[in-house]
Amino acid sequence: MQAGDAVYQRLAEAIRAEIEAGRFGADGRLPSEQSLAEQHSVSRGTVRNALAVLRATGLITSRRGTRRVVLRTDRTQSFHELLSFTEWARAHGEQPGAETVHAHIRPATQADIERLHLDKGGEVFDILRRRLLNEKPIMLERTLYPAKVGRLLLALPNDSRSHTAALEAAGIAFQDSEHIIDVVSADPTDARLLGCPVGLGLLRETRRATDPTGAPLVFSEDRFLPGNVSFSVHNSPAVSSLTRNRA
Amino acid sequence: MQAGDAVYQRLAEAIRAEIEAGRFGADGRLPSEQSLAEQHSVSRGTVRNALAVLRATGLITSRRGTRRVVLRTDRTQSFHELLSFTEWARAHGEQPGAETVHAHIRPATQADIERLHLDKGGEVFDILRRRLLNEKPIMLERTLYPAKVGRLLLALPNDSRSHTAALEAAGIAFQDSEHIIDVVSADPTDARLLGCPVGLGLLRETRRATDPTGAPLVFSEDRFLPGNVSFSVHNSPAVSSLTRNRA
DNA sequence: GAGTGGTCTAGACCACTAG
DNA sequence: TAGTGGTCTAGACCACTCC
Numbered sequence: 367m368q369a370g371d372a373v374y375q376r377l378a379e380a381i382r383a384e385i386e387a388g389r390f391g392a393d394g395r396l397p398s399e400q401s402l403a404e405q406h407s408v409s410r411g412t413v414r415n416a417l418a419v420l421r422a423t424g425l426i427t428s429r430r431g432t433r434r435v436v437l438r439t440d441r442t443q444s445f446h447e448l449l450s451f452t453e454w455a456r457a458h459g460e461q462p463g464a465e466t467v468h469a470h471i472r473p474a475t476q477a478d479i480e481r482l483h484l485d486k487g488g489e490v491f492d493i494l495r496r497r498l499l500n501e502k503p504i505m506l507e508r509t510l511y512p513a514k515v516g517r518l519l520l521a522l523p524n525d526s527r528s529h530t531a532a533l534e535a536a537g538i539a540f541q542d543s544e545h546i547i548d549v550v551s552a553d554p555t556d557a558r559l560l561g562c563p564v565g566l567g568l569l570r571e572t573r574r575a576t577d578p579t580g581a582p583l584v585f586s587e588d589r590f591l592p593g594n595v596s597f598s599v600h601n602s603p604a605v606s607s608l609t610r611n612r613a
Numbered sequence: 614m615q616a617g618d619a620v621y622q623r624l625a626e627a628i629r630a631e632i633e634a635g636r637f638g639a640d641g642r643l644p645s646e647q648s649l650a651e652q653h654s655v656s657r658g659t660v661r662n663a664l665a666v667l668r669a670t671g672l673i674t675s676r677r678g679t680r681r682v683v684l685r686t687d688r689t690q691s692f693h694e695l696l697s698f699t700e701w702a703r704a705h706g707e708q709p710g711a712e713t714v715h716a717h718i719r720p721a722t723q724a725d726i727e728r729l730h731l732d733k734g735g736e737v738f739d740i741l742r743r744r745l746l747n748e749k750p751i752m753l754e755r756t757l758y759p760a761k762v763g764r765l766l767l768a769l770p771n772d773s774r775s776h777t778a779a780l781e782a783a784g785i786a787f788q789d790s791e792h793i794i795d796v797v798s799a800d801p802t803d804a805r806l807l808g809c810p811v812g813l814g815l816l817r818e819t820r821r822a823t824d825p826t827g828a829p830l831v832f833s834e835d836r837f838l839p840g841n842v843s844f845s846v847h848n849s850p851a852v853s854s855l856t857r858n859r860a
Numbered sequence: 861g862a863g864t865g866g867t868c869t870a871g872a873c874c875a876c877t878a879g
Numbered sequence: 880t881a882g883t884g885g886t887c888t889a890g891a892c893c894a895c896t897c898c
Contacts, residue, residue: 372886398864409888414865422669422852424791429825430865431896437827445850448857458859544671545855547794548843549816567814567839569796571857578676580684592814596795596858599846603692605669607854608792610695610818611843612705619867645883656869661884677884678877 373408374415380406382420385436395433396426424600449540449575451497451507451588452528463498467559471513471520481574482512482582491516496559497588503560504594509586538583543575546611547597550589560591567592620655621662627653629667632683642680643673671847696787696822698744698754698835699775710745714806718760718767728821729759729829738763743806744835750807751841756833785830790822793858794844797836807838814839 381402390396397405402413417434420426423442427435447454455462474488482490490510497505509529511519518536519529534540552566560568568589575583599608628649637643644652649660664681667673670689674682694701702709721735729737737757744752756776758766765783766776781787799813807815815836822830846855 374886400864411889412887415886417865419851422854424789424854427789427827428865429788429896430894432864434865435827443853443856445848445853448848448853448855454857460859541676541849542671542674543848544845545848546843546845547816549796549814549837549839551814551839567796567798569794580674580682590796592796592798594859596793597844597846598791598793598856598858599844600854601692601695601790601792602788604666605852605854606690606692606695607669607671607847607852608695609690609845610701611845612707612841621867647883658870659868662867664884675884676877677875679883681884 372415374412375419377406377408377412377416378419381416382425382442385420385425386439386441388439390436392436392439394436396436398433421602422600422605445540445543446530446534448545449543449573450528450530451505453531455499461498461500463501465496465498467494467496469493469495471516478510478585481585482510484512489513489516491519499594504591506556506559506589507586508588509584511584512582515583533583539577540575540583541578542580543573545597546572548572552589556589560589562591569595571597619662621659622666624653624655624659624663625666628663629672629689632667632672632686633688635686637683639683639686641683643683645680668849669847669852692787692790693777693781695792696790696820697775697777698752700778702746708745708747710748712743712745714741714743716740716742718763725757725832728832729757731759736760736763738766746841751838753803753806753836754833755835756831758831759829762830780830786824787822787830788825789827790820792844793819795819799836803836807836809838816842818844 384390399410399413399417403410406413417426421428425436425438425442427437441457447457452462469492471489471491474482474484474490478484478490479486479488484490491513493509495507495509496503497507515533515538518533522532548570549567550570552560552562552564552568554564556562556568557564557566569592571588571590572586573588574585577583601608631637646657646660646664650657653660664673664675668675672683672685672689674684688704690704694704699709716739718736718738721729721731721737725731725737726733726735731737738760740756742754742756743750744754762780762785765780769779795817796814797817799807799809799811799815801811803809803815804811804813816839818835818837819833820835821832824830848855
């Protein structure tokens, strides 16, 4: 949503907007770095920083000798939409919903201590929510916040509000996130709350987000009913963010 | 495997090796950009290029005001390991295997034409392989190559050799890849070849790789038996390569 | 041969962290 | 206040694409 302060971030946003508006057409060629630099009165280095952002998301190509080419003109997803189910659903023009199954502060287990880098004897804010899309349940979300973060959330009355947005408004900065994607078999709780048979294969996304110091802000595990969502990743040799792991 | 020609790529590799060797310790602080530049007799810009590579893979942090910190010391995965099942398995010290179910050149369907950007009336090299890990079947791999690429592969006698490695040896350059991950229900063919019940939820990875001009080199769909592999992605606000999609 | 993106340099200023 | 990474500039040379 908010454009960054840096010139290259604002420039990236401007170019992205032009691409989405079809300014260069699908398969269109972008202006040269040189001319973009002149048009926006910045140096070539700044233009390159901006284009690197778009390159990393697979929006444009990059190849020595020829102009950059537009690969897609569709809306791209922000980092925030990846962390917030609510923002993601809204951006897709769908009606997000949430029903809290439970939400309470409890002592951290050994696993929690490791996942959230807590001190021994720490507490966590443990939330289980059933997520709806257009009033149909599609996902079960188990979220753990360090108690310090959780207490901020407990002050919020509204169940349907985005936790992520609320935390950002409170000055909590999300810096990095690590996502693990695999399949898990529906247990009796999943089956009851999602209305599916026990043993059905659910798409699972386990996620941990950290603040700029590397301190974990949230650990969560989402289980999606099959056929509702997929995840996609763009990769190039220079920056490879996806890894395949042995389970 | 082969380090790139660029100074920053070789430097990134050198620093990565030092990290993996535990040179700075887990949670250790890296030398400043300034001192790295002096040590390696390069400019700070080149050092920053190198560190950006490590940053993108989640190996090190990046935060204004403080030294960079090592996040992980474990082996990182190369772009090639993401494209080649064989290389990936070997890197994990496991025994990869492949049994070809079928492999033939056939006319492209309409779907193939779109996926591989073929001309009307084009042909594809269609391969179905059962993949083994330590002699146990774990994945079914349906691969489509444009006939032009496929003919290169047909010249190879050995079934167990990595197709990706063979193509690279033949001068084919992989530039970008797009991966889509979701769950799919095992059909009768999957069940028979993987030895699982029909309807079991399989982890599916659909992948398309392109050459530097953006021309598709391969389209493939892998279906993994649950519990064998997972995928992980590292994301940060500046470069967000993961997206969640509505199926 | 002209134009393009990839790489590298050298220097500058700023925002932020930490002692 | 000193040190650090983030950003921006200006200029250079090269590898590559395409005419």
